Each structure stands twice: as C-alpha cells, then as structure tokens.
Amino acid sequence: MSGLPVVYHSDYVAPLPSKHRFPMPKFGLLRDLLIQEGIVSLDQIYQPGAPPQSWIEEVHTPDYVRAYCTGTLDAKAQRRIGLPWSPNLVKRTCTAVGGTILTAKLAMSHGIACNTAGGTHHAFPAYGSGFCIFNDLAIAARILLTQQHVNRILIFDLDVHQGDGTAWIFQAEPRVFTFSMHCDVNFPRQKQTSDLDVPLAEGLEDAAYLHKVHTYLPDLLSQVKPDLVLYDAGADIHVRDRLGKLALSNTGLYERDRTVLATCVAAGYPVACVIGGGYDDNMIDLVYRHSLLHRAAAEVYRQYRL
Numbered sequence: 001m002s003g004l005p006v007v008y009h010s011d012y013v014a015p016l017p018s019k020h021r022f023p024m025p026k027f028g029l030l031r032d033l034l035i036q037e038g039i040v041s042l043d044q045i046y047q048p049g050a051p052p053q054s055w056i057e058e059v060h061t062p063d064y065v066r067a068y069c070t071g072t073l074d075a076k077a078q079r080r081i082g083l084p085w086s087p088n089l090v091k092r093t094c095t096a097v098g099g100t101i102l103t104a105k106l107a108m109s110h111g112i113a114c115n116t117a118g119g120t121h122h123a124f125p126a127y128g129s130g131f132c133i134f135n136d137l138a139i140a141a142r143i144l145l146t147q148q149h150v151n152r153i154l155i156f157d158l159d160v161h162q163g164d165g166t167a168w169i170f171q172a173e174p175r176v177f178t179f180s181m182h183c184d185v186n187f188p189r190q191k192q193t194s195d196l197d198v199p200l201a202e203g204l205e206d207a208a209y210l211h212k213v214h215t216y217l218p219d220l221l222s223q224v225k226p227d228l229v230l231y232d233a234g235a236d237i238h239v240r241d242r243l244g245k246l247a248l249s250n251t252g253l254y255e256r257d258r259t260v261l262a263t264c265v266a267a268g269y270p271v272a273c274v275i276g277g278g279y280d281d282n283m284i285d286l287v288y289r290h291s292l293l294h295r296a297a298a299e300v301y302r303q304y305r306l
Helices: 025-037 062-070 075-083 087-110 136-146 165-169 204-226 250-265 282-302
Strands: 112-115 153-157 176-183 196-202 228-232 271-273
Touching: 025 153, 025 282, 062 087, 087 112, 087 136, 087 228, 087 250, 087 271, 112 282, 136 153, 136 165, 136 228, 136 271, 153 204, 165 176, 176 204, 196 204, 204 250, 250 282
Parallel strands: 112 271, 153 176, 153 228, 176 196, 228 271
Antiparallel strands: none
C-alpha cells in the first residue's frame, strides 16, 4: 500500500437526536470528501477495531469504563459528557480509540498517519467531559509505551480548547510531554497544568498564531526528542467556529498543519494526527476545514517521499 495512511470506520458515526449541537455526520462526510477529491484512494484507508477493554482501563478507572459501556452511568455524569448514551455511541467511542491507536502505530512505520476522528482530550480517568468519553490520545500513548513501541511521546495539542484531561492523566509521567496551545478564555473554565501551556488571546489571527507554532515546535522536538508525536489538529481555531473564539482562516489552518507535519518529518519524528474539535452549523464548510489536515499530510508525505 502506498500513500498517506488514513484511518476510518463507518462506526465513527453514531445516531444522535436531531439538532444536537455535536456535528456527528462530519466523520463520514470527511472520509467521503477525501475519496471524492482524490486526496486519498480507497486502498489508503485502514479500518480499526475496538481495543480490548483492558487497554481503555490503562487510563480510565474500571468502574467508569464499566458504567459507561453498560449504560449505567448516572445522569449527572452523562450531562457532563453532553452526548446521550446509546449502544451505538459506545461502539463509536471504542472504535475511535482503536482508530487512534492504529494511527499511532501506522505513523511509526510510515512517518505520518491520520485518523478521521479522535482528539477526545477532555476525558479524565474517572469521568468524561465536553463531548469526550474516553481519552484516545492518552490511551494510545499509554498502550504504545506499555507495548514498548516507544520510550517517549510528545502530545502536541492545537485544539482551541486546553487538553485538560490529557494534562491531568500524564502529570506524573515523564515519558509523555504534554503541550497545549489554546484560547485562554474558552472551555474548560478550570485549566489543568500541561508540561507546557500556551494560552492565546481571543481573536488571534493567522500570522500571530503561525508565529507561535514556528516558535515553539522546533525547540520542543529538540528538547523532548520523542519517538512519536501525537498531533491534535483541532479545526475549532477557525474564525467561523461556533465554539472557537480565535480567528484563523482556511489558509491559516492549512499552513498550521503543513508546518507541524513538515517540521516533525524533516527532523525525523513520526507524527500521528487526530482531527480534534470543529463546530459549525454549515457541515460542508466544517468538513472542508477538517480535510485541510489530510491535504497537508498528503502533501508532506509526497514531499518527503515517505
């Protein structure tokens, strides 16, 4: 198989009540757009499965995992997640975690790999929050460490919201370096302490944002020397995002992703990408924004002949 590896499963889309604010259809539509526009071909798409429950319990408490998977989580905990429970949503959640684990392993062998979901960084060990149920970034990092595929990981989180769950999970884990660059006045209200946090002012535009990426990433790579970069490429930094509060354009989004991927690959560091957050009532615009990650990844993959 040649070309950029992309991970997708039809279970990434689970039914939600009509007019629910979480844009669930975007995952399937993203895969369709990538195929329709020739960004990837069908033989570049890898299909994940759900991981063993014991892998999820490497990060999350058995009581929480059991309660969520069996639908016995209490109403308050369900409200904190913000997604109504269903067996299909359990399947979707677990399959997306499996997708990020597979993406990480593909990145180790190919240099770059992209999931078409993932980035559920608000999930803590014993509870979910902000549309995040299980923390796929944390689980993937822990599994790759446990299976000795890697010794050191950099989680480079550029979603507009702080990766608070990820920061908490790895606060005492020296093998995982957590970096979060996020809008300071956005969710979550109570921030956690990442290894390095870069809070951004509301309304920040392309040039200032990209300058910060250029400033921080090369030094981080030199300092951390990761065996793998897990990159949360949230599209919710876009000026039109409902939950964003930053002001990047499509051009800025694409340049961000291309810069991150090219900087990592040129320095010899494999990078596994998840799409992170993105919220817009215009589904066509939203899906295009998410596709910018895969467009940039395909370009860098070709440029460096991976």
